[in-house]
Amino acid sequence: MVPTTRFHPLRRGAVLPLRRGAALPLRRGALLALALLVAAPTPVLAARLSPRDVATPAYEPADSLEGNFLAAYIAGASRDTAAAATYYREAVKGDPRNAELLERSFVALLADGAVQEAFRAAERLTARDASNGLAQLTLGVQKLKAKQYAAARQNLQRGGRGAAADLTSTLLTAWSYAGENQGRKAFETINRLRGERYYNVFRDYHAGLIAVLVGDKAEAERRLKAAYEADRNTLRIVDAYARFEADSGRPDLAVAAYEAFDAILPRHPIVRDALDKLKAGKTLGPLIATAQEGAAEVLYGLGSAGTSQGDELPAVVYLRLALYLAPEHPLAILTLADTLERMKRPERANEIFARMPAGSPLKLNADIQIGLNLEQMGKGDEAIAHLDQVAKTYPNDIDVVSALGSVQRSRKKYAESAETYSKAISLIGKEPERNHWTLYYYRGTAYERAKQWPKAEADLKKALDLVPATQPNGRAQVLNYLAYSWVDQNANIDEAFRMLKQAVDLQPRDGMIIDSLGWAYYRLGRWDDAVRELEKAVDLKPGDPTINDHLGDAYWRSGRRLEAKFQWQHAKDLNPEPEDLAKIDEKLKSGLPEPDKPAATAEGRPTPDQPEMPKGAPAPSDPPAMGTESKGGG
Secondary structure, eight states: OOTTOOEEEOSTTOEEEOOSSOOOOOOSGGGGGGGGGGOOSOTTOOOOOOOTTSOOOOOOOOSSHHHHHHHHHHHHHTTOHHHHHHHHHHHHHHOTTOHHHHHHHHHHHHHHTOHHHHHHHHHHHHHHOTTOHHHHHHHHHHHHHTTOHHHHHHHHHHSOOSHHHHHHHHHHHHHHHHHTTOHHHHHHHHTTOOSSHHHHHHHHHHHHHHHHHHTOHHHHHHHHHHHHHHOSSOHHHHHHHHHHHHHTTOHHHHHHHHHHHHHHSTTOHHHHHHHHHHHTTOOOOOSOOSHHHHHHHHHHHHHHHHHHTTOHHHHHHHHHHHHHHOTTOHHHHHHHHHHHHHTTOHHHHHHHHTTSOTTSTTHHHHHHHHHHHHHHTTOHHHHHHHHHHHHHHSTTOHHHHHHHHHHHHHTTOHHHHHHHHHHHHHTTOSSOOGGGHHHHHHHHHHHHHTTOHHHHHHHHHHHHHHSOTTOHHHHHHHHHHHHHHHHHTTOSHHHHHHHHHHHHHHOTTOHHHHHHHHHHHHHTTOHHHHHHHHHHHHHHOTTOHHHHHHHHHHHHHTTOHHHHHHHHHHHHHTOOOHHHHHHHHHHHHHOOOOOOOEEEOTTSOEEEOOOOOOTTTTOOOOOOTTTOOOSTTO
16 A cells, blocks of 8 residues: 555545555745735635536526625635635626725636636736736736746736745746746746745756756756755655656666655655656656746645645645646646545545546546545445446556445445455565555454454454554554454453553544543443543544443443433434434433343453444544544444
8 A cells, every 4th residue: 555545534434545646745844935925815715626627516696796795705615616706706797896806706716717717807906906916926827828928927027025926936937938948047037046945945946947948958967966965755856856867868866766765655656657667768758848837837836835734725726827837737636636635525626636647647546536536425336336447447456456445345335345455455465564554454344344253353453463653543543443342242351451541542632542442441331431531532522423322321321311311312413323313212212221230351350241332333433644443433
């Protein structure tokens, strides 16, 4: 599995790998300020991108200016810029002299991908206020695309001032000179960037790309090598440097650069594709072939930095402008779609993923993401059919097969899911490495759900052996799932409690894991301990119906029956699973039955046999960032 895989919950008990070969963002540091360039007067607006060739929902305009403005404002607050653009467009018609409405409309149109309308709005804005930085940048990009380089420079020079604006304007101006084959002026312009270390890295990186484009090999070698020496952990810098060395007759240096990066981030598709080509004696070609692609690279870098900092609106604006200049920029496509996923717009993300060029090493990644997003959208059958077809096309790709298994698992096809994971494990072809722990973990959870506990236990133990100590989230979740399963079966009680406490120590703010510990106390009849832990879990995850249901059970056993019924009613109001709802209704009606006589644990301590645990209780939870899932608490 790709170590950078992140995971995204689909529903309770579903954890799917979402990222294969994710683009590395440009480095932090000075980039923290870059998003300021596109700061809009309406922070409520966020991005929902829709390619113009894809039909968007029809929105009925309001009957009044005030109605359209309110609808636009609400749409922006709910991250629906398709609706926001529509209503702001109508509001501007009702009050065309209103500068604030025009600016809000411009930002919404640009974020939504309606670039031609955004260009017209930018022209109207700059006619009123020539210092509008975003409008001038947008018009400069329009002219760069049309190869009107001198006119583009005029727009870029009229924009706002500040670190972010100066960096952007300087880099794009340098590329405009490169488009005219004026290498000397391009270098003079870009050399103005001095001061912060990361400015120097960007300066040398883009100067090297420009030198390649204008044919100055000596300058290209000096600049790209300087950028590479300063930062060997950023994919684009490594890729540009290695391509130059390979095309200069030094493929050994290119291979060494790629392999060094591969040691940091194994199996990145772009790196693996380049290495395969070099080892086959093929050429790579330059990273940037036109001034338009170079300018798009500037904007992609800014967008990547913005999305890594959580600045979604600036990131989307930069990425939309980058794709206007270079529609097939694979990493801009990937980053834009990833941003839309974070904004919970999987349908829009799929529209962007579908634009990935067929020949890109990231095409397979995009195809996987489309299937996973279909499942997130509730189109499970389409997701399975899509991923099944992709798996037939790439039968030896572990990521494709495991993604199919994840969707099957989320659709509660546990036996099929375990079989699919087995196929993925068989593709390892050697002793599994530490980054394969997720495969055993997922197959173990599928086996457990399919009521094949011996196989599940073996896989969970294997996952625990493999998961690195450097991944505390993952380790906590494996500990939790295995230990909870033992507690549920009244087996290995002492070891299970030790593991659950270790999991809580690793993730003390994880409500699901704390719920597991509390429910374990409950299963042992230690009601006060159960209440204490379950109250903590509810505080950390108040909206989970199963945790609230567990707390109600613990209250009832502790004699706090009024509080128990309140907690059950709260759990019912939180939309539990249908089978859990029926049990909650019965408890609200009749309470809990008395427990049976105590049984003995392995150490001889008495513990009552509890009624059957609600089926939702051991469900895997929504995971932390590294693709793990809880067992207790649903």
